[in-house]
Amino acid sequence: MVSGLVFDIQRCALHDGPGIRSVAFLKGCPLRCLWCCNPESQSAERQLFYHSGKCLSCFGCVGVCPAGALRAGTEGVEIDFGLCVSCGKCGKICPAGAIGLYGYEMTAEEVVVEFERDAGYYASSGGGITLSGGEPLMQAEFASEILMLSKKKGWHTAVETCGTVPAVSLSTALPFADLFLLDFKLSDRELFKEYAGGDYGMMMNFLEVLAASGKEIILRTVFVPGVNDTSNHAEAVAALCRKYPCIAAVNVMPLHDYGKTKYTDIGRPVPEIYGNLPNEGQVDRWLSLLREAGIENVKKG
């Protein structure tokens, strides 16, 4: 029985592939994008969170922590995240859900049982299931098993990926995935390294293998003003679309800061880049630029 680490399952997702979908978010990501909206997804391990707003200051968690990571403070619990051993005892005792661990183990079957609850909605809407993350293909065997079981049920399957994993990780999932939502963030090798911490060559190789399979691809391009709103990047996206006809569409994902409290919750500073969010006019200009570069099927995602 294959199992893996999941940090969320969202139902009735309307923006992660066609139709009505359920999305499983798998933990672990090889990238460290400066704008990441799911910082809790990055570590491949369970990790501590603390929502200070929910804390009742009962300090039950302090007493059960075996690692001395928690202390009773004047305004809630004071935490040394570095000492946490991810035992999860604090989450079990907390009455308010204020403290606990991101990430829980599930078998592929258990994930599919959860998906099954909305199977009727997939059928009527042309929807299905999506694996997201993190990078779902970091847990390639687990992801492939979920996809295979889902295909057995006859559901449409999608994988949201950053493409920065070895092609071999793709190969196990490939036969059971109908659609890939490929995050294409930057088209410059150095900038990709600088802003996302990734290996551009590995991603391009991934895309090459993926495109060769003929599977449908939607490019998801995060729009970060001052970072990737260049004509060079627009041209590069357009060139990919010309080169790979299986790229069916380009979705522009404007930078947002909805995930900023999650940084604080896991003991990390809020990204400085959130100080420069795009306005609607900027997004429209970027969309125009992409269209001018020759991309026909582009829209705000």
Added chain:
Amino acid sequence: MDSNSKVRLFSDFTDAYLKWEGDIAKRALECMRIQYPLWLEPVEPDDLCAGRGEFDDELGFTPQALVNKFCYYFDEEKAERLLADASLSDECRCRFAEIAAFWKTEDSACKLRKSYSSAVSSLLPSDDWKGEAGCAFPLYRMSGTQLDYDKLLRLGIPGLKQELSRFADERPECRKYYEDAAAELDYVTEVMRWYAGSLRGSENENLNTIAGILDALCCRAPETMREAIQLSYLYCQLAGSLNFGRMDEYLGDFLAMDIEAGRLDRELAINMIGRYWKLIEKRGRVYDSRLTIGGKGRRNEKNADRFALYAIEAIRQVRCVAPQVTLRFYSGQNPELADAAMAAIAEGCTFPMLYNDDVNIPSVASAFGVSNEEAVGYIPFGCGEYTLYHRSVGTPSGVINLMQILLEVLKRRSYDSYEDLWQAYVSEIGKYMAVLAEQEICEYRFAGAAAPFHLIGILYDDCLERAAAVFDGGVRHLGGTVESYGGTNAADSLVVIRNFLFDSAIMTQGEMVRILETDFTGNEVFRQKCLSMPKYGNDDDIADDIKTAVDRAVCEAAIDSGKKVGLDSYLVVFINNDANTVLGHYTGASPDGRHSGLPLANGNAPSGGCDRKGLTALLNSMLKPSTRIHAGAVQNLKLSGRMFSDGCLLKTRALLDTYFASGGAQLMITVVNRGDLEDAMLHPENYGNLIVRVGGFSARFIELGRDVQEEILSRTLY
């Protein structure tokens, strides 16, 4: 009418009541003939037709007054104000003091209470459900009649009179019954002539037109849609009915004829319907004023569909909070109706409400114990209670608070097991349900003995054939309903009770009761634990199973109790008006984590904010309780405007289609954005047209009390 004239009218009313004590038909007729100049209002220059009016006076006769009163009703509070009116002459003041003293004990609700058995009196000690805590309360009204307007418009008043003559000739032994009924039709004619006389010769062309229509309707059946609207509206008012039946069926042919003859085109017709909506809205009966369009069983589907489409377009143009337009639909129905409905909803209209025939017809057949053929005539009234169109009555004459009952059970004694507690709870529900059913039949018997209500019986199947008054053996299906509140909170509380007191045994029952009695003071940690337990609305089988069991227990208790007292059906309705908020005021803290005094959950919905697993999870939960054992469960859904944007619309349609195909009986959708609601609380002046569905009725958000506004805000917005 000035206060002195009013007193003289009440004096005549009281004299007639006493004079005709031995003849209930004559008594009712004479009282109606005396009171109509008081309660019927003059026609406004831009009204579509005559007949505005409301029973909100100190004294009157009607099946259902505006206050919790019926038949011969007397409003003491209003009477006290009238008695203190400085403009009253000494003579009138003295006379009215006599009248008030008489009616204080002669008021029908008061007399009804005196007729209660000791069991009913002891378990239903008060009817002040808006001002006191309690497990169950009686409601006094003969509401929810849905008249056969098709027959009215086909025959007109003269044709109905001819029908009564024929019956009288065929059954001379029942001649008095038919003559009394005919006399009530003469009363309708009298009112039409009175109105026409007041309008004839007016400088206003519209008022003159109405006078001409009223004159014509005294002599013949209606021939145009406007005439048909006038007759059906005025008749509905005079009969004391508050709902408008299957309007697309009975107006559809008139619309088609008007268009055929060139009297109306699409725009003129929609404008006329919109004016009708405004007239209905002005009466202010937002809990009633229900009309139905669409669905199986209409004899003229094509013409009816055209009316239905225009009716929806009129909703979009007029944006009113009444009438409560209800769209019935079935697989195979003209898809234009559903498309138009969705477009209206997407624009922020709260109507039409959506009712799924494919589910409701077999459900109603099962719940009412009738054939599918008969169930095709199901029709919601008021806040969503089902009846059979002009074949059944099912007035909601009781309120039960399932959360309050659970709290009392929890406090009464200690329990050895969850099963022990559950049985005690079910038994207690049964005890209250038994007296509510008894109260219901008492109320019907009282109404049947008080007056014949011939205007209702003439347009109800079987009454004329049986020569029996509607509430005295005339109606084919004498049903009843009971409004049930707090079921979701009770179910969520039972999840906590089962776990904390029995499965995990982390506390004693006494400890839990003490914490609840102090409204969790100093025990916020415990309250959070309560809140963290599984809740109905998340597709969580633990919570949903208990909700289903609570629903079943209360529904079966009602069905059993109805059988015992001899009702053809006695069914629970999980409707809502604002009673969830009002009853919540007097309901103590509950084990689901709800603070004392806060609203109970709305209709069949989860407790506010407790549904956190997404829209599909919510819909799946709502699909679990059976639809075949009650007379309607309100399913409210607040969706954001985003759900109806170009990118999402098809997905939203698929979502709703799947819900209905999976057994969803109904939905009342409000499209709104949270920001709108929050801003409306701060700046009501900017949101006059913001309409939000609160349970079974619709109202302008800014007109709601702050607690109701907060309750709406607390519900999850998808």
